[in-house]
Amino acid sequence: MYSFDLDRPVTLEAALAALKAEDAQPLGGGQTLIPALKQRLAAPSRLVSLAAIPDLCGIDLEGETLTIGAATPHAMVAGQAGAYPALAALAGGIGDPAVRNRGTIGGSLANNDPSACYPAAVLGSGAVICTNIREIAADDFFEGMFATALEDGEIIIRVRFPVPQAACYRKFDHPASRFALAGAFVARFPGSVRVAITGVSEEGVFRWSEAEAALSARFAPDALEGVSLPPEGMIEDLHGSSAYRAHLAGVMTRRAVAAMV
Amino acid sequence: MTEVSMTVNGKAVSGQVEGRTLLVQFLRETLGLTGTHVGCDTSQCGTCVIHVNGKAVKSCTIFAQEADGAQITTIEGMANPDGSLSPIQKAFQDYHGLQCGFCTPGMVMSAAALLAENPTPTEAEIRAYLSGNLCRCTGYHNIVRAILAASGQGVAAE
Ligand SMILES: Cc1cc2nc3c(=O)[nH]c(=O)nc-3n(C[C@H](O)[C@H](O)[C@H](O)COP(=O)(O)OP(=O)(O)OC[C@H]3O[C@@H](n4cnc5c(N)ncnc54)[C@H](O)[C@@H]3O)c2cc1C
């Protein structure tokens, strides 16, 4: 690791001020950033930990809206987001217990790993990402592999989820990393269905509009018969071909729907 | 350098660290507590698992400064006060839950965190909880048996 200073502010104001320093970077749970620093893939002058700021951590239900602070660890969402069971289950399936005790929703979304779980929940739910300067709809937030709409110095403060009538996430775990080799988040709202696919596309998480249309017409696993993703543009690596991943995305989507009917 | 203070295995400790000093470095190199192992240094293997405020954490993937003020437990803090093995450690010995022993500190710390959350886990729950702890030797069966035994549940004969 290159050398840097580490700040642990306890207020959001102090964190935002510290992040104004040149080449300063926020630190969430460090479960992605610390391995990246070890490989010298990043060289911040200063890391500003968000973990000690009480306002950024916690889960709040108001009516049909569940709000999660950016620095809330996955384990807390798994244990306390019972108002949105599919989201709690997704958080409880990320990595392993030690990763879940440190990793945060804000870090996961800012990182936008093409195989990560939370981006599928956020896009599949039509959640809103609230930053220190604006609110960003999920449809406008994810901009391709490891890319998001966040500007320099902009940090995620919280994420607002509309709680659907029913939802389910199904992932085919990569057996070593436990990231999604393919994952599908299906959410059913009055009059609409959203389907978000992760782990599959070179563009990162995306909405599968044909599946959404088919399921909006009739919500049943066999409504997806004949609906498939083309292998073009899908991730191809030693763990699976692009055709395999495209197929697996369909299987995960059908399994999610089957679990909901 | 920044001064950090924390409680490690019930003892107040402090020392000077850099921003980039990992908690595992502080434990092993500054405090000389080399029971916590570094197997991969890439957050994958779990040999470095310790408890930070009672929660299982990979000590290679947290900075020492982030643990300032925390209660830390490492494998050195697991034995009974008289130095005899704790029930989990004893069960690892009795059920041959280790061979080379390199993964064992992390396994024991994960097992202790599991049993604190869930005192009588099923075999499937044990395997799921240990998904971040890799063992190159045992094939896991005896580790799972040891944890079942430590939880006071019956263990099927081989
Ligand atoms: C062994 C292992 C298994 C894993 N398995 C999975 C899995 O199955 N599914 C999955 O989805 N993920 C998995 N992960 C990744 C894990 O969920 C990470 O916790 C997550 O991707 C990053 O969150 P973090 O809080 O640790 O962020 P950090 O590592 O601290 O930061 C990641 C990036 O986000 C930035 N950042 C952090 N917080 C904010 C914020 N509030 N606003 C703006 N930018 C911010 C940082 O500057 C950095 O660029 C795994 C990780 C490991 C080590």
Ligand code: FES
């Ligand atoms: S050394 Fe920390 S996870 Fe392997």
Ligand code: FES
């Ligand atoms: S006993 Fe050798 S790695 Fe587990």
